[in-house]
Amino acid sequence: MKTMDVVVIETPPLGDRSYLVHDGQVALVIDPQRDTDRVETAAAEAGVRITHVAETHLHNDYLTGGLVLAGAHGAWYLVNPAAAVGFEHRPIADGDTVQVGRLTVKAVATPGHTHHHLSYVVTDGDQQAVFSGGSLLYGSVGRTDLVAPEDTEQLTRDQYTSVRRLVKEAGPEAALYPTHGFGSFCSSGPASGAHESTIAQQLETNHALTDPDEDHFVRELIANLTAYPSYYAHMAPANIQGPGPADLTVPESLDPAELSRRLEDGEWVVDLRNRVAFASSHLQGSVSFEYGRGSSFTAYLGWVLPWGRQLTLVGGRTDVEKAIRDLSRIGIDSPDAALGTEPEALAVGTAVVSYPRVGWEEMLRQRSDGDVVLDVRRTDEYDAGHLAGAVNIPLHELLKRMEEVPGGKVWVHCESGYRSGVAASLLQRAGRDVVHVDAKFRSQTTS
Template identity: 65%
Template sequence: MHVETISTAALGDRGYLVHDGETALVIDPQRDFDRVEDLATRLGVRITHVAETHVHNDYVTGGLALAHRHHATYLVAAAEDVSFDRHPVHPGDTLSVGSMTVTAVATPGHTEHHLAYLVEHDGRRAVFSGGNLLFGSVGRTDLVAPDRTTDLTHAQYRSARALADHAGDDATLHPTHGFGSFCSSGPAVVTDGSTIAEQRRSNHVLTDDDEQHFVRDLIANLTTYPSYYSHMAPLNRLGPGAPDLSLPEPLRPAELRVRIADGQWVVDLRSRVAFAAGHLAGTVSVEYGQSFTTYLGWTLPWGEPVTLVGSEEDVRAAIRDLSRIGVDRPAAAIGDPADGLAPDHPVVAYRRATWSDLPHADRPVVLDVRRTDEHADRHVTGSVNIPLHDLIARLDEVPPGEVWVHCASGYRAGIAASLLHRAGRDVVHLDGDWTQATHAGVATSP
């Protein structure tokens, strides 16, 4: 048995291709499944089965479309209410994939009908745990409904421990979440691999023998999660098709100007440094990188048109990333926004600063756009906290005057500064690491 990992670092998830040298099972594929197909081709294996551990809340699946393309059996829990044909899987079901044996194990908690898959071959065991047992923790339990969180947390505790017992200490563990995904909870850690034996020593769901304590502790430490999550499960229940990842016909300058004038979301993909130095008035900065998808999807209103502006390389990559959260076929303008991309449209700028530049006397408004739990832990004394994902709806709550905006690293603050500037505010982007604030003599409070 060979286990190949397909990582989607931008969303903190992993999918898997498991094969015996000839036949392959794919588990929890992302929307852009061409990566899986390329891997299968390189390995010379045939995809005969595609499995979902659960109906995902943080990304749009590529499972149904991948299964259709390869005439593969699509494995989805029988209890799930979905709008497409699939092979309904019940807990305890066992099937053969080539010379491998695959057993479905009930693991409710992250979702109500969650399944893990135990794959056995030539004396080896591998557990594909989805959002159940992660490296160091478990998947969060508050994504189904607020009134189900406590019950699902109890279920998560029991099913994770039962899964560990069922799989055995020598089994390798392969979770889908827990690599930066907001679907994880508690002290999840990022590592290349682990076993059930290692998790028995380090995972709090397996080391805490007090179920009530575990439940209270997990729920108390749940933080907010991206708003676009609410759209993922409904899309996945409908059965999403394959994405169109081709580059659209670039917008003409006149079309770009009209979109900006109409107040549409025109997103500049360049670095936040370049954006602050000069950008098309009315555009928004969401620097392309690992956090791009999460914060664009969390910040901008869901379902409204998006236009991407940047290099061809960045636009292509952004189209792929956005397809994973159901933002399909954004329009695009290719080129440097500050250098003739839309002639006669004003180019504007705003100031960037470091923590040492923040005045101690006559201090301006300091806007903290971190999450409320981050702000509560420690913040600039007297600062205003409006999380980035709430800023568009709460712009009128930002006090008057010059606004210095910060986050933990400068990334979220760059987006927030662009939104404020777009709204006509006098803004300074405090682009620095939060840990340097006290070193610069800035007063902070717990």
């Protein structure tokens, strides 16, 4: 007899995972993202029928595809009733069990990441798997400051208690499958880079389980919480209402005159090409959000640009198609597109401009005394070490604080070159003389 199988559906741009759990015939889907076609493909390849869809929590970092997926399959949609969602669902609460073919699914209340968070322990004979959402992660736990500032301390204490209860609900050999923690801003603390783990391994290594002092754990976790994307504020309310299906259609390429008009009017035109190509040649007024190469494209675009504005994506068809999918996951729908990788051919009458791109040695050698060094890393990164005299304005605050950038030529850097590439394009769009320091930040340059 075939044992329980878990199919992992990864979303690297957001650092999250969804799961298809099945017994060879019927399946449970946990925390599906909005582009549900990936789940449909996984189910078809496994030859199973989706009968249940479950949420661990109302997500802050992406829109769920749970409602759409459950509706498409006539599946039970399992949601904690305490979440007070605005759509039909099958309530599931602490201690409730559901049978999915041979699989027994038990809900375990694990508040901490949110007030109404659930984890699921799935059992098939001697085999167990724990789906922990934003509760127990690999090496740490989900962050506890996403609900409200006044709730953070209590949620952190809840998180400490919840993970201890969760590990008692399953055997030590149970496989652990969190939703967050793979580069997601929803993780906190010293999350590891592991790709798999068990309850036993976490009992040995996870600070939330090895720290015997709850007060110490709470202080340390809260002290190490860093900034998170502003678009998070829009996710939970949309998930409460129940997001509709994602529209992944690639639009027809804009007329060159229309693209020029949008640039002239100050609309947001996003160039997806790599930052090297952008620095050397791009349409005046466009901004650089390099797609691919392991970048956090979705998170930073949703964090940096004003919410709810029309976007126009510029790039090759493949990158545009992938970017549309990624953006749909955070509720940025129906962007327009100018398809092509040669800027001069995409617009009529718009200047093609550039800016210098250098490494650290060139910056240290060429920078004049009156020039500005702008560090666009987060404040916690800056505090840990920075170049003497550098001005710190985190990338996600730059648009609102542009007037705080001192006059003169601006040499802008970050940790790796990605964020500073975005910042350089925003600065040039604002009329500044900019140089992009595109190199890994070196501690020996700091003070």
